[in-house]
Amino acid sequence: MKKKTLLMVVTFSLIGITAFTSVQAVNKADFNWQPPSPTDLDTIHFIDNSSGDIIVWVWYFGDGNSSIQQNPMHKYADNGVYNVRLIVVYSNGTTAYVEKQVNVANVPPIAVINISSIVNKRSVSFSSGSYDNDGNIIFWSWEFGDNSTGTGENINHVYTEDGIYLVNLTVYDNDGAHNESKISLMVDSIPPETVYNVSCEGWCNKTVNIEFNSTDNLSGVNYTEYKIDDGSWNKYTEPFQLTSEGIHVIYFYSVDNAGNVENEKNVTIKIDKTKPITNAKINASHGNKGWILGNAEITLIATDNLSGVNYTEYKIDDGSWNKYTEPFQLTSEGIHVIYFYSVDNAGNVENEKNVTIKIDKTKPDVNIKIPKEGYLYISGRQMMPTLFRKTIIIGKLDAVAEASDSLSGVYYVEFILNSQLLWKDFVSPYNATLPQEFPVSFGNSLKVVVYDNAGNYKESNEIRYTKIM
Ligand SMILES: [Ca+2]
Ligand SMILES: [Ca+2]
Ligand SMILES: [Ca+2]
Ligand SMILES: [Ca+2]
Known part of the structure; x- marks a missing residue:
């Protein structure tokens, strides 16, 4: 309020003495400003350069504002060319003034x-x-x-x-x-593309190496992720290995530096490190000590844990290997070794196995050595031949049979008396004590049957005899 009152007083007195000042013009009003080329953002420092003994300074900034400071500061609200006037009042009552144009520049915008x-x-x-x-x-x-x-x-x-x-x-x-x-x-609107490289495709019988290669059209691949089966996602950094058996699915995708996400892809890895197992089933008439009677039908049954059986091969004795397709017959007599193994679909090869098959189709030989037909026996001793080839046995007598077999060997000999089993002898010599009769028994019939180990058998001729005592 005080400043405004003072300014009004000075202004009025100046109007009255203008003519006088112009005549006298001894002293000079002048000013400059900083910065020299201001903008409407600058606060301009006006600096009085007037000469003489000045007691009052009056500034008009040209925008309606004024000041009575000697060196005022002023900031313009907008750019423009302003007429700035400085009026000074000297101690002797005279005045002087000066007016200058101040170009206040606009500040250009900032583009972002x-x-x-x-x-x-x-x-x-x-x-x-x-x-x-x-x-x-x-x-x-x-x-x-x-x-x-x-x-x-x-x-x-x-x-x-x-x-x-x-x-x-x-x-x-x-x-x-x-x-x-x-x-x-x-x-960059196109996702990267990831391809896989695996050391084995299909069924594999060893550890599988997996590598991913990813390319991008423009921004470049940021990262690749993968997961195995239901596992968690991992950042892919270098080739890795899959070792565990089974059918595994590996999922993978990449993301580029623009954030484009590739559609998830997957590759299936199948690992089977376990060999198949083959068993032989022999269909035959089984006898004793591993011998069989007649033909043998051999069935090879192969199983595999994972990839399945690819094929089974077999050979008989020193023959050549054959692919097994269906049960086969072994018909020839003798001792045979059948070798076999299987290979699974992953290439695992089973260790060779074998089974020995012994076939005997030939009947053993047998005949009754004692008693001989047409002889008289007394107390176990063979005496003279009898009339009409009758066989008469008086007292104790052991019947004796001769038996042999060229392949499987004799298993046992049965002595059959009057169609009843009298004795079964497993050990050579084969004999059986004929039963005592009181006082006499006519028309006895003795025969022996020999069995070989395979089960072949043969009956001897029949000896008819009369037994006394
Ligand atoms: Ca501007
Ligand atoms: Ca891309
Ligand atoms: Ca297997
Ligand atoms: Ca035989």
Whole structure:
């Protein structure tokens, strides 16, 4: 309030003495300012350069504002050319003044493009973050780098192909000043592609190495991830190995530096390290000591834990190997060794196995050595031949049989008396004591049956005899 009152008083007195001052003009009013080329954001320091014994300074800044400081500070609200007048009053009552034009400049705007330098969509939303410190922006002009342009603070543009585009934004403020900003914009909308490389495909019988290779059209691969079966996702850094048996699915995908995510892919790895197992089933009439009677039918049954049986091979004795397809017959007599093994679909080879098959189809030989037909026996001793080839035995007599077999050997000999089993002898010599009769028994019938170990048998001729005592 006080300042304003003083200013009004000085102003009135100046009007009255103008004529006098112009005549006298002894002293001179002058000023300059800092900075020399100010903007409307600067606070301008006005510096009095007047000469003489001054007691009052009156400044008119040309924008309606004034000051009575000797060296005032002033900031203009807007740019423009202002007539600044300084009036000085000397101690002797005289005055002087000077007027100068001060060009207060507009501050140009700052252009800012609000967008990341890599985007993963071809439809791009551009946003201006531009500003004008001493006014406002009234026009935005975009060049999208693909020979198309647009206007507006925020604008969407769709690129027709991926690429790197030089985007330019020019902004104009309300005073006609402009500024521009450029950015290099990478538009990458295509996900990377990942391929696998495995050391074994299909069924494998050993550890499998897995490698991924990923490529990208533009921004480059950021990372690749994989998981095994229901495991958790892992970042892929280097080739890895799969060792455990079974059917495994490995899932994988990559992400590029623009954030494009590849569709998940997978590869199936099948590992079987276990050999198949083959068993032989012999269908035959089994006898004693491993011998069989007649033909043998051999069935090879192979099983496998995982990949399944590919094939089974067999050979008989020193013959050549054959692929097993169905049960086969072994018909020839003798002792045979059948060798066999299987291979599974992963290539695991079973250790060779074998089974020995002993076939005897030939009947053993037998005959009754004692008693001989047509002889008289007394107390175990053979006496003279009898009339009409009758056989007469008086007292104790052991019947004796002779038996032999060329292949499997004799198993036992049965002595059959009157169609009843009298005695079974497993050990050579084969004999049986004929039963005592009181006082006499006519028409006895003795025969022996020999069995070989395979089960072949043969009956002897029949000896008929009369037994006394
Ligand atoms: Ca401005
Ligand atoms: Ca890409
Ligand atoms: Ca297997
Ligand atoms: Ca035999």
